[in-house]
Amino acid sequence: MTKKGIALVSVLVAMVAVLMMALGMSYLAEANLSTGRNLAQQAVARQRAEAGIDHALAYLRVNPNFAETRSVSGNGYTGTITPLVPGEKYRIESTGTFQQARHAAVAEVRIEVIPTQRQNPLFGNGWISGGRITVNGGVDLHASRLHADKGYANLSGQIQVCDENGQNCKNLNQVSPPPITGGAGVGDTQCNASGTNRVVCQGNQPRYQVCPVYQQPSDPTFTCQDAITGEIKRWDQAYRITTPNVNNLSEQALGVRVSSVIPDARQKNLCQVEFTSLDPGQPTELTRFLIARNVTPVGNDTNTLLRQVLPLLSGLRVCVQGNVTLPGGTTLNSATFYVGGTFQVNGSANLQDVKVAAQGGLNLGDVQATNSKFFTNGNINLNNKALFQGDSTIASIQAITFNGRANLLNNRALAIISQGDITFNGRADTHAFMWAGGQITFNGTGTFIGGAVSIGGTIRNGGGQFSIRNSNAENSDLPQIETDGGPAPRVTFRR
Structure with a gap:
């Protein structure tokens, strides 16, 4: 064979080798792409199956008690909720699909009463004090209240009880009982009211008494009416306030x-x-x-x-x-x-x-x-x-x-x-909550929306009429209490 023939054969062999390598790389690339597509499709199918589980959990939060199998469905998933013990235990099965991929997810759930947190309702009800309240001038209570564990050093001026919009106002002697209370079982109390406000006093003590919110009665087993719920409870099991730290x-x-x-x-x-x-x-x-x-x-x-x-x-x-x-x-x-x-x-x-x-x-x-x-x-x-x-x-x-x-x-x-005193010289129509370890003093006129909780007492100075309006708003730094929540699903098993 001539040198030219040998060269030609060598070139052809090299070309075949390169071609085979290219075909192999192409095959590998196609295989990788196919694997990638499959993995992506499986991931989407898995996400959809998990979405079906979440949908079923949301359904159980609203409907925690039923005896027959229920179904849920959405974008690419279908699920069933099967009662194992109606109202107590359920099994959820969900299937998610995407193109050629399919994934199944399973969860078992118990229905339990899960405690929830909410703001202590003593905040937002008006002026609540562990000491005495002094009011110099008039006050309108818009669906609000005054409570002072140790009573009232002074209630002068006209005090009116109105609805939450400030309408349908009545004098204290026209409301039974008026929303002005003292602490039951507490010593060193006082009640000094003038004019029609005298209806809230009985001698030198507040006439209408509920459980103290801060002070402690001398009798550790003392029972009284809870200031918030109206239920008869032992004083230390009723709603109470603490000193801010x-x-x-x-x-x-x-x-x-x-x-x-x-x-x-x-x-x-x-x-x-x-x-x-x-x-x-x-x-x-x-x-x-x-x-x-x-x-x-x-x-x-x-x-x-x-x-x-x-x-x-x-x-x-x-x-x-x-x-x-x-x-x-x-x-x-x-x-x-x-x-x-x-x-x-x-x-x-x-x-x-x-x-x-x-x-x-x-x-x-x-x-x-x-x-x-x-x-x-x-x-x-x-x-x-x-x-x-x-x-x-x-x-x-x-x-x-x-x-x-x-x-x-x-x-x-x-x-x-x-932790000390708070003095409010703020502008009218302020929406806020006050929490003082000492005394709270309000100066001027206007409308205060929210609540004021003081350990040491509350004073209102200035002439004219001052309005107090309750509030259902919240603040994350105010004391929270644990309450019994409604029945809710708790996942015990999930795969």
Whole structure:
């Protein structure tokens, strides 16, 4: 064979080898694609089968007791719910399909009464006190009440009982019994009422008595009428209130105690970024923070650098050893601050889902806060333009003077919590809850919507008529109680 013939054969052999390799790779690629398609289809079928289980669980939550087999269906799935023990135990079988794939899922369920949590109903019913209530001037109770364990130091001015809309108002002597009560079995009580208000007194004691909400009767087996349900119970089994503990509340909400903010945050590894100060801060720290986030610092002026830094704190947990001062016009979303000094707002700042634990105090200025929480070991100051909306909280171990306003949002309202006293100078039609370890004082006129719970007493100053309106809103930082929920499915087996 000539050299040319040998070369031709070699080329043909090489071409055949390459062709075989290409065919093999093509076969493998097709096999991989087919496997991938099958896996994707199986995943979708599995998801649909699980959706059928979830659909059946949702059905059982609404219909927890039936004796015959029921069916559910949806996008790509069908399911059956078979009673094993009607009203107690069920088996769910669900089949999901997608193109050529098919998947079966199974679950077994028991129907149980699952405890639920809800806000203590003493919050939102009006003014509830473990001490005495003093009313100087008139009060309209709009579907609200007054309760004072130790009675009433003074009820002057006209007190009227109205419906929740402020209509159909009646004097106390026209209502039986009026919604003004004292604590049964409690010593050192007082009742001092004038005019038609005298109907709520019997001698020097409140005429209408229910279980004390805070004080303890001398008789440990004392029974009385529950202030909320009206049922006869032993006093310690009725609805009661406790003294607020701001350290505990702050730890539940932010993970730190307000008396030890920075040490707690560091011990629990909560700090995602740390600064010595943001008041307005140190140029080197601010510059380093910006560069780490690929932002070019503008000059070396701390105020300018701070305005660059603040928007980048959204979504972060920020530890500051010293003070924080937000310049006017600041907007912040979803940031958490652990502050060793004071947290201050100059002018107006818009804060959404912002949480603050400040050991040194809070100066909130004209803050506009929505679903935001502020806890401190120090004093709280705010201006009359401050506005709080939704599930917001301001809490201090010290006394609080509230000069702002609060609005309802998504059935959530502001909580104002102090281990000491609370003074309310706020604007009319404020929707909030107050919880004080000391005394609550209301000044001025207008309408207060919500509730005020005080351990030490409640005072209303000023002339004119003041309106108190109840509220069914809630706040996540107020005391919760466990209640018996309705029957609900609990999954005991699922595959």
